[in-house]
Amino acid sequence: MTFLSPMLWVIAFRSLLQHRVRTFILGAAIAGVTALLVTLTGAFVGIRSTLLLSATTLMSGHVNVAGFYKASASAGAPVVTNYKKVRAIIDSEVPELDYVVQRGRGWAKLVSESGAQQVGIGGIDITNEPGFRQVVQIKEGKLDDLTKPNGMLIFEAQARKLGVKVGDTMTIVAPTFRGTSNTVDVILVAIAADIGMLSSWNTFMNDQGLRQLYQLNDESTGALQLYLKDIDQVKPVQERLRRVLAASGFELLDPDPRPYFAKFDSVNRENWTGQKLDVTNWEDETSFVQWIVTALTALATIVIFVLMMIIGVGIMNVMWISIRERTREIGTLRAVGMQRQAVLAMFVAEGTLLGVMSTVLGGLLGVLLSVGLTRAHIGLPTSWQFVFFSERLVISPTLFWVLFSVGFITAVITLISIIPSFLAARLKPITAMSHVG
Amino acid sequence: MSAIVTIQDVVKEYSLGATVVQALRGVNLTVDKGEFISIAGPSGSGKTTLLNLIGCVDTATRGVVEVAGQNTAKMSERELTNLRLNTIGFIFQSFNLVSVLTVFQNVEFPLLLQNKLSAKDRKERVEGLLEQVGLKTHLKHRPNELSGGQRQRVAIARALVTDPLIVLADEPTANLDSETGQAILDLMKSLNQKKGTTFIFSTHDHRVMRYANAVVRIADGKVTGRESPQDAVAHEMEGLDTRSTEVRAS
Numbered sequence: 068m069t070f071l072s073p074m075l076w077v078i079a080f081r082s083l084l085q086h087r088v089r090t091f092i093l094g095a096a097i098a099g100v101t102a103l104l105v106t107l108t109g110a111f112v113g114i115r116s117t118l119l120l121s122a123t124t125l126m127s128g129h130v131n132v133a134g135f136y137k138a139s140a141s142a143g144a145p146v147v148t149n150y151k152k153v154r155a156i157i158d159s160e161v162p163e164l165d166y167v168v169q170r171g172r173g174w175a176k177l178v179s180e181s182g183a184q185q186v187g188i189g190g191i192d193i194t195n196e197p198g199f200r201q202v203v204q205i206k207e208g209k210l211d212d213l214t215k216p217n218g219m220l221i222f223e224a225q226a227r228k229l230g231v232k233v234g235d236t237m238t239i240v241a242p243t244f245r246g247t248s249n250t251v252d253v254i255l256v257a258i259a260a261d262i263g264m265l266s267s268w269n270t271f272m273n274d275q276g277l278r279q280l281y282q283l284n285d286e287s288t289g290a291l292q293l294y295l296k297d298i299d300q301v302k303p304v305q306e307r308l309r310r311v312l313a314a315s316g317f318e319l320l321d322p323d324p325r326p327y328f329a330k331f332d333s334v335n336r337e338n339w340t341g342q343k344l345d346v347t348n349w350e351d352e353t354s355f356v357q358w359i360v361t362a363l364t365a366l367a368t369i370v371i372f373v374l375m376m377i378i379g380v381g382i383m384n385v386m387w388i389s390i391r392e393r394t395r396e397i398g399t400l401r402a403v404g405m406q407r408q409a410v411l412a413m414f415v416a417e418g419t420l421l422g423v424m425s426t427v428l429g430g431l432l433g434v435l436l437s438v439g440l441t442r443a444h445i446g447l448p449t450s451w452q453f454v455f456f457s458e459r460l461v462i463s464p465t466l467f468w469v470l471f472s473v474g475f476i477t478a479v480i481t482l483i484s485i486i487p488s489f490l491a492a493r494l495k496p497i498t499a500m501s502h503v504g
Numbered sequence: 505m506s507a508i509v510t511i512q513d514v515v516k517e518y519s520l521g522a523t524v525v526q527a528l529r530g531v532n533l534t535v536d537k538g539e540f541i542s543i544a545g546p547s548g549s550g551k552t553t554l555l556n557l558i559g560c561v562d563t564a565t566r567g568v569v570e571v572a573g574q575n576t577a578k579m580s581e582r583e584l585t586n587l588r589l590n591t592i593g594f595i596f597q598s599f600n601l602v603s604v605l606t607v608f609q610n611v612e613f614p615l616l617l618q619n620k621l622s623a624k625d626r627k628e629r630v631e632g633l634l635e636q637v638g639l640k641t642h643l644k645h646r647p648n649e650l651s652g653g654q655r656q657r658v659a660i661a662r663a664l665v666t667d668p669l670i671v672l673a674d675e676p677t678a679n680l681d682s683e684t685g686q687a688i689l690d691l692m693k694s695l696n697q698k699k700g701t702t703f704i705f706s707t708h709d710h711r712v713m714r715y716a717n718a719v720v721r722i723a724d725g726k727v728t729g730r731e732s733p734q735d736a737v738a739h740e741m742e743g744l745d746t747r748s749t750e751v752r753a754s
Contacts, residue, residue: 085603396603399594399596399600400602497556500596
């Protein structure tokens with residue numbers, strides 16, 4: 068008789084049913100932990116997807132070819148000169164490409180009549196931004212008005228802070244790359260719904276307007292952002308581009324997984340002038356916030372570990388009780404010819420069955436809870452928005468993580484149930500049969 | 505007839521803390537194939553210990569226990585389990601059925617452990633036996649839905665389902681009323697006669713001894729004699745008379 072013998076499972080199932088109160092309490096606890104794990108993993112997926120959405124819409128492609136131009140050793144600017152040649156290399160060397168856009172990059176003070184805010188500015192050619200159109204949800208104004216040379220788009224939270232509405236005029240004050248300060252008046256043409264925390268400091272303006280602000284020619288841009296058909300191809304594309312660009316005579320910065328604005332100091336300390344390109348990916352550009360995901364993962368791991376310990380002790384206790392109650396039965400089964408391995412399998416089957424039933428139920432509950440919470444459009448407090456990268460709670464349970472949660476907790480429960488089961492199997496038939504109690 | 509059980513100079517000791525208790529003190533016994541034998545003696549005399557050794561659920565401290573020609577002292581735990589499965593059937597005083605299984609499943613269980621018969625053959629065998637013990641209509645009942653006598657019949661069917669050479673019964677009628685007990689013994693006896701299965705059962709009830717071919721007397725861990733059931737019953741009655749006289753005199 069093996070672990071797969073139907074009779075063992077019949078005994079296991081009916082034994083659980085016979086002690087239904089105990090089974091229900093423990094099963095509910097296991098289901099609760101599973102639901103929690105599904106919800107937490109769903110929250111991570113939600114956070115990661117929101118982060119990906121924010122990052123790849125607002126400040127990064129899947130892969131970016133950007134870099135710095137230095138007129139003098141200590142005056143680096145986030146500029147790619149002669150970007151059309153780079154674009155031609157990308158078009159010929161990256162068959163994985165879906166589309167590519169060029170964005171200007173700037174960092175300036177945005178001043179309204181009632182307030183001011185330091186913001187990052189993306190120079191955008193809206194006629195060539197299919198992804199941007201799909202993702203950015205316009206609350207007020209028109210996205211197409213970004214074709215106007217002084218048109219500007221900001222996000223809701225920024226609009227509230229600056230006290231502006233569509234049609235208002237604002238002033239941008241920015242130090243140019245040549246070391247002087249420049250100002251330009253812009254008209255707010257669109258206000259978009261917030262997209263996570265990254266939208267709190269990103270703004271967009273017409274790319275010609277940005278060139279005018281920074282006094283750049285038409286051959287220069289801030290970055291070429293590559294969007295791939297399959298995001299999992301980021302690493303090979305990134306490595307290939309580094310190799311091909313170097314072979315084509317471009318100078319490249321050493322690989323550095325930080326966002327471009329964190330590299331100014333180190334670039335300005337280096338003793339070179341001219342152009343150096345930098346090939347980064349979306350994770351590099353958002354590495355400054357990825358620690359949040361890491362911290363949440365660690366926190367959830369600890370929580371799950373503690374809960375599993377508690378559940379584990381519960382499982383052990385229930386198995387002990389079950390074995391104590393059924394010691395005479397074990398003796399009888401051993402007497403009639405059941406081998407030790409079969410006794411072990413019988414009790415492990417009981418633990419496994421309890422685990423499978425409870426975790427499947429818990430998985431379903433977790434999915435329902437996640438979907439329910441997401442559909443409830445629960446607004447998050449500002450401090451939580453920082454963590455969740457979204458103004459609303461978004462929990463996205465995936466099949467992989469649901470199956471992982473169910474499988475992982477069932478496996479742990481099965482492993483835990485082996486210990487008392489093993490000791491039950493070691494009992495001599497005569498010892499077990501003469502057990503009193 | 506050839507011997508199916510041979511016991512030579514068997515000693516069984518238990519440790520109770522620092523004290524060593526001798527449950528059997530040099531027992532010798534031979535049981536032939538097809539016998540319907542009773543082991544009789546007062547409580548604590550060693551009947552159950554002797555049955556446990558023959559049933560290979562316990563091992564002797566010293567001496568030789570041979571079952572179906574195999575010296576049990578030289579067998580591994582796995583071999584002993586296989587010997588129990590294929591050679592011995594057990595009938596317990598408290599029936600010892602698996603409470604969560606149906607009547608059919610309880611009886612089928614040893615066949616599943618053997619893994620020799622197809623599902624169809626198992627069904628045929630189990631239903632045939634349950635018909636013999638009068639429980640064909642109770643296949644799907646659970647043990648707690650049966651009377652004591654019915655449960656013991658299920659236990660008998662389970663003991664016989666593998667066609668064992670020996671059936672061991674430890675006070676099989678102790679938890680039954682006299683009428684049911686008699687019916688159970690009739691059943692065991694008829695199976696013994698039809699199939700030639702060796703039955704060894706313990707009892708201290710003289711009404712039960714009448715059914716045996718022979719009665720082995722055991723007292724203080726020693727076999728004191730082997731006698732016919734008529735003699736055994738006569739001795740029992742004498743003992744009862746003596747004890748009642750002593751009670752009256754006191």
